[in-house]
Amino acid sequence: MNAETANGSYLEVANLVKYFGDDRAVDGISFGVPQGKFLTLLGPSGCGKTTTLMCIAGLHKPDAGDIRIGSNAVASVSRGEFMPPEKRDIGMVFQSYAIWPHMTVSQNVAYPLEIRKLDRSEIDDRVREAIRLVGLEDMAEKGATQLSGGQQQRAALARAIVSHPCLLLFDEPLSNLDLKLRERMRVELKRIQHEVGITSIYVTHDQAEALVMSDDIIVMSKGRIEQTGGPHAIYARPTNRYVSNFIGIANLLEGRVTRAGGDRGEIEVAQGESRLLAPCLLAEGLAEGDAAVLSVRPENIEAVKSKPSGPAVEGEVVQTVFLGNWLDCRVRWGEFEWKVQAHPREGLRTGDKVYVCLDPDHTLAVRP
Amino acid sequence: MTTEAAPSDIQVIRPSKWRGIFTQETIATSVASFIVAIAVILPLMALVVNSFLVLDDMGFDTEWGLANYSEIFKGRIIRKAFLNTLFISSMCTVLATFFGVSLAWINARTNCPWREKLEPFNLVPFFLSPFVGAIAWHNLASPKVGLLNNWARSLFGIQGHLFNVDNIFGIIWVTGIFFTPLVYLFVIGSLRRMDPSLEDSARTTGAGLWRTTMSVTLPLVTPAILSGAIIVFVTSAGEFGVPFKLGSPYGYETLTTQIFTKAVGDDANHYLGAAMSMILGVITGLFIWIQQRIIAPRAYTTVTGKGFRPNVIDLGRWKWAAFAYNLGYVFVAVALPILCLVIVSLHPVWQGRVIPNDLTSINYQKVLFFWSPNSISAATNGIKNSFILASIGASIAMLLAIVISYMIHRTKGFGSRILDFLCVVPIGFPGIVLAMGVLVTYIKTPIYATLWILLLGYITRFFPYGQRNISSIMLAVSEELDQSSRMAGATWVTTLRRITIPLLKPGIFAGWVLLFVIFLRELSISIILYTAGTETLSVGVYYLSNFENEPLTAALSVAQTVVLLLCVVIFRKVAGKEALTA
Ligand SMILES: Nc1ncnc2c1ncn2[C@@H]1O[C@H](COP(=O)(O)OP(=O)(O)O)[C@@H](O)[C@H]1O
Ligand SMILES: [Mg+2]
Numbered sequence: 046m047n048a049e050t051a052n053g054s055y056l057e058v059a060n061l062v063k064y065f066g067d068d069r070a071v072d073g074i075s076f077g078v079p080q081g082k083f084l085t086l087l088g089p090s091g092c093g094k095t096t097t098l099m100c101i102a103g104l105h106k107p108d109a110g111d112i113r114i115g116s117n118a119v120a121s122v123s124r125g126e127f128m129p130p131e132k133r134d135i136g137m138v139f140q141s142y143a144i145w146p147h148m149t150v151s152q153n154v155a156y157p158l159e160i161r162k163l164d165r166s167e168i169d170d171r172v173r174e175a176i177r178l179v180g181l182e183d184m185a186e187k188g189a190t191q192l193s194g195g196q197q198q199r200a201a202l203a204r205a206i207v208s209h210p211c212l213l214l215f216d217e218p219l220s221n222l223d224l225k226l227r228e229r230m231r232v233e234l235k236r237i238q239h240e241v242g243i244t245s246i247y248v249t250h251d252q253a254e255a256l257v258m259s260d261d262i263i264v265m266s267k268g269r270i271e272q273t274g275g276p277h278a279i280y281a282r283p284t285n286r287y288v289s290n291f292i293g294i295a296n297l298l299e300g301r302v303t304r305a306g307g308d309r310g311e312i313e314v315a316q317g318e319s320r321l322l323a324p325c326l327l328a329e330g331l332a333e334g335d336a337a338v339l340s341v342r343p344e345n346i347e348a349v350k351s352k353p354s355g356p357a358v359e360g361e362v363v364q365t366v367f368l369g370n371w372l373d374c375r376v377r378w379g380e381f382e383w384k385v386q387a388h389p390r391e392g393l394r395t396g397d398k399v400y401v402c403l404d405p406d407h408t409l410a411v412r413p
Numbered sequence: 414m415t416t417e418a419a420p421s422d423i424q425v426i427r428p429s430k431w432r433g434i435f436t437q438e439t440i441a442t443s444v445a446s447f448i449v450a451i452a453v454i455l456p457l458m459a460l461v462v463n464s465f466l467v468l469d470d471m472g473f474d475t476e477w478g479l480a481n482y483s484e485i486f487k488g489r490i491i492r493k494a495f496l497n498t499l500f501i502s503s504m505c506t507v508l509a510t511f512f513g514v515s516l517a518w519i520n521a522r523t524n525c526p527w528r529e530k531l532e533p534f535n536l537v538p539f540f541l542s543p544f545v546g547a548i549a550w551h552n553l554a555s556p557k558v559g560l561l562n563n564w565a566r567s568l569f570g571i572q573g574h575l576f577n578v579d580n581i582f583g584i585i586w587v588t589g590i591f592f593t594p595l596v597y598l599f600v601i602g603s604l605r606r607m608d609p610s611l612e613d614s615a616r617t618t619g620a621g622l623w624r625t626t627m628s629v630t631l632p633l634v635t636p637a638i639l640s641g642a643i644i645v646f647v648t649s650a651g652e653f654g655v656p657f658k659l660g661s662p663y664g665y666e667t668l669t670t671q672i673f674t675k676a677v678g679d680d681a682n683h684y685l686g687a688a689m690s691m692i693l694g695v696i697t698g699l700f701i702w703i704q705q706r707i708i709a710p711r712a713y714t715t716v717t718g719k720g721f722r723p724n725v726i727d728l729g730r731w732k733w734a735a736f737a738y739n740l741g742y743v744f745v746a747v748a749l750p751i752l753c754l755v756i757v758s759l760h761p762v763w764q765g766r767v768i769p770n771d772l773t774s775i776n777y778q779k780v781l782f783f784w785s786p787n788s789i790s791a792a793t794n795g796i797k798n799s800f801i802l803a804s805i806g807a808s809i810a811m812l813l814a815i816v817i818s819y820m821i822h823r824t825k826g827f828g829s830r831i832l833d834f835l836c837v838v839p840i841g842f843p844g845i846v847l848a849m850g851v852l853v854t855y856i857k858t859p860i861y862a863t864l865w866i867l868l869l870g871y872i873t874r875f876f877p878y879g880q881r882n883i884s885s886i887m888l889a890v891s892e893e894l895d896q897s898s899r900m901a902g903a904t905w906v907t908t909l910r911r912i913t914i915p916l917l918k919p920g921i922f923a924g925w926v927l928l929f930v931i932f933l934r935e936l937s938i939s940i941i942l943y944t945a946g947t948e949t950l951s952v953g954v955y956y957l958s959n960f961e962n963e964p965l966t967a968a969l970s971v972a973q974t975v976v977l978l979l980c981v982v983i984f985r986k987v988a989g990k991e992a993l994t995a
Contacts, residue, residue, distance in 0.1 A: 102896075102900060103899075104896050104899065104900075129436060129899075129904070129905075130896075130899040130900060131899050131900075131901075131902045131903055131904050132902075134902070135900055136900065136901075137896075137897060137900040139893040139896065139897055140893070141891050141893050143891060143893035143894045143896065143897040145894055145897075145898075145912060145916070146916070147915045147916060156898070156901050156903075156911075157901035157902055160901055160902040160903045160907065161902055201897075204897070204901065205900075208901070208902065214900075
């Protein structure tokens with residue numbers, strides 16, 4: 046259980062490729078997860094998250110690449126090695142929960158232990174423990190078909206953790222629940238994972254879920270990794286246009302880097318005659334003269350009526366939506382409309398002339 | 414912190430290379446596909462090869478040539494038989510489609526009284542033997558000894574006869590009423606699965622009931638009707654028992670009766686038989702191909718998954734007419750034939766009249782009591798052999814069906830598409846055609862003249878029916894149920910045993926009973942492949958009909974019918990009402 050490489054990964058995926066016919070569902074991705082951590086694969090539907098998970102589980106055979114769990118090389122295409130799924134000691138929760146309808150909850154949960162040929166008394170103890178952990182004590186002898194969606198989900202989780210596997214995989218386990226329940230289960234799931242301390246990989250297309258639950262997030266698109274990092278870094282420092290756009294809301298404007306030094310620099314964007322030279326944080330690898338995209342979140346923009354001292358552009362408020370604690374407004378600048386979260390105190394109205402000014406510490410130049 | 418994985422530099426434990434290839438899964442599935450490929454392809458290849466071998470005049474040597482085929486189109490008898498087959502099949506299709514569609518509509522869409530009670534009986538002919546139906550109708554409506562004709566003569570003083578089924582129209586009539594359920598099943602399934610809101614929305618636009626039925630309902634079920642019609646055409650073209658009973662003795666031959674005379678008997682010529690089988694097989698195969706690839710994919714899947722009951726149409730006073738019509742169908746297709754057989758079977762000899770003083774059970778003793786000295790061994794052997802073949806055959810076929818369905822729906826490789834195709838092929842060929850192929854393939858091997866060759870023929874021809882049963886359920890059961898068992902540490906075989914099979918259990922059992930029924934009444938394969946000692950139940954009936962008398966034939970027919978009816982009851986118990994329509 047404790048075998049870790051020098052770089053600290055317990056699970057390691059290297060250059061994984063999986064084809065379906067001629068389509069590359071997974072197109073050469075590599076990552077690692079340290080022991081006990083919670084990693085999320087985040088991306089739109091069809092980007093290859095499930096396929097990646099299935100390759101780790103052993104339910105799909107990769108077409109290229111290596112996968113190692115702890116000290117077991119479970120799949121290596123170049124060496125022609127493949128460990129069948131049942132040998133990998135992984136717990137998995139499926140999107141449909143996959144609770145077997147011909148068994149009760151406790152029979153479902155006991156199954157992995159029966160397969161491992163444990164003593165009956167130990168099986169009973171551990172099943173009770175797992176069912177208690179997920180809070181299904183009252184439902185233990187109910188048939189799987191009598192459970193609600195949320196209860197099935199808990200049962201599936203109990204079944205996944207009961208054998209103390211070395212790895213837990215989740216494939217969009219919350220996507221079939223309604224919003225309220227989903228929000229509660231996020232916290233609950235994270236708590237249980239923390240309590241059992243099993244290294245986990247979680248797949249979702251819901252960014253909020255990813256931000257709330259993960260230690261690390263991998264943003265994927267079209268079978269490739271776009272960015273890897275902690276929730277804060279992914280939100281605050283996206284490195285390319287795709288990630289900026291996918292996570293949260295951002296104002297994105299194409300421009301050019303006019304100054305670069307270390308991780309700070311300046312980006313130029315223009316609308317007709319009007320130009321903005323914005324000091325900003327530079328994404329890794331951007332140099333002076335490179336095409337780049339200005340990315341700034343609505344909450345990091347100020348729209349003020351009097352001309353500020355710093356860099357700013359003049360625009361016109363074209364729409365305001367009052368949302369209680371803030372005012373959602375659109376400010377037209379040439380062809381572009383800035384999305385701005387203004388404080389209601391500013392008292393902006395449609396038709397006002399305002400200056401849009403950007404905070405250099407929260408303005409980013411990202412790769413196109 | 415997550416990092417890009419560097420090439421790992423610690424000592425890792427590696428799985429064995431070979432384990433990836435020789436898993437339980439790959440071994441079981443390879444074996445199953447190999448068996449299916451051999452069983453299906455070999456007889457068809459042999460058929461093709463043999464059809465181009467021409468027997469010389471002396472009947473000893475063969476040479477390559479097309480003479481067999483030219484014989485089919487030039488020879489007077491065979492050409493006539495070919496045309497008869499086309500005519501009978503077409504007319505039978507028209508008749509069965511008319512009955513099937515009208516009955517399905519009445520049962521699914523109207524307020525016809527007591528339709529829940531009548532509905533199961535509409536399906537009964539599906540489970541019974543058309544050959545036995547022909548025997549019954551011969552006794553009911555042949556010119557001289559037909560019960561109906563005799564009644565007509567004595568009641569109304571009619572001269573000559575009222576009905577005559579000993580001709581092509583008799584064949585069309587009997588096959589038509591017996592294959593009606595094939596259309597009925599397709600259409601009623603489609604009507605039941607249709608989303609009622611499709612019709613409701615037509616109604617809200619102001620279309621009347623009749624208009625809605627014609628412009629929405631009927632177009633939506635057209636693919637189902639076409640599918641049913643094609644299946645009827647193919648089944649009647651391959652039907653042997655009915656034309657054998659009602660046509661051959663009176664000079665009306667069909668391709669199947671001609672193939673039969675070329676397979677066994679005095680002027681046997683396997684090569685010519687193979688060529689005739691090719692012609693029949695190409696026609697039916699083409700139709701099935703059209704049904705599977707062109708029509709079935711166009712069927713509208715309008716399932717909503719809710720347990721709704723679509724609105725029914727109020728027929729007003731006409732509902733009694735609908736009821737009488739449905740009752741009439743059940744009467745002529747089920748009640749009347751069975752009743753007639755029972756009556757005939759109780760007479761020592763049949764003269765077309767009920768003679769109360771003569772009633773006897775001697776016929777039953779002769780065909781059933783294998784221990785009694787005057788029992789007829791063709792009958793008693795047939796009963797024993799058929800039960801052996803049906804139970805073993807159904808079990809093997811279902812086992813194969815499970816593995817094959819698993820491969821098609823869960824493995825999804827290239828091989829699964831080939832298998833999917835191989836499972837359709839036997840459906841395209843009538844039993845008698847496949848049996849001809851099996852005969853020429855295995856005639857020189859030790860399995861010829863044993864029950865094994867019959868078993869092989871049965872399973873090859875009919876395992877796709879079981880496979881379809883399983884496949885439809887497997888499609889409905891999420892693959893994740895299997896996958897989560899693998900993740901829980903269970904091997905492929907354990908998963909199959911503890912998860913997959915229990916989930917499929919109702920389908921497996923229903924499929925088993927269905928195959929048991931099919932095997933228990935099977936005639937056209939058995940008639941080609943049996944030899945003395947390996948008679949089957951239907952071959953026993955054939956033997957009695959040909960070499961003994963009508964009452965003995967009727968007795969064995971009644972015995973077979975009783976067992977088949979029992980199976981219907983069991984099938985409905987285990988499979989539920991909707992099972993066949995899936
Ligand atoms: N069994 C399969 N056969 C063929 N194509 C597949 C299969 N599974 C997934 N794909 C394709 O691979 C791509 C990635 O799918 P998937 O990994 O399921 O995406 P995600 O889970 O991110 O929504 C999709 O384009 C999908 O259509
Ligand atoms: Mg997915």
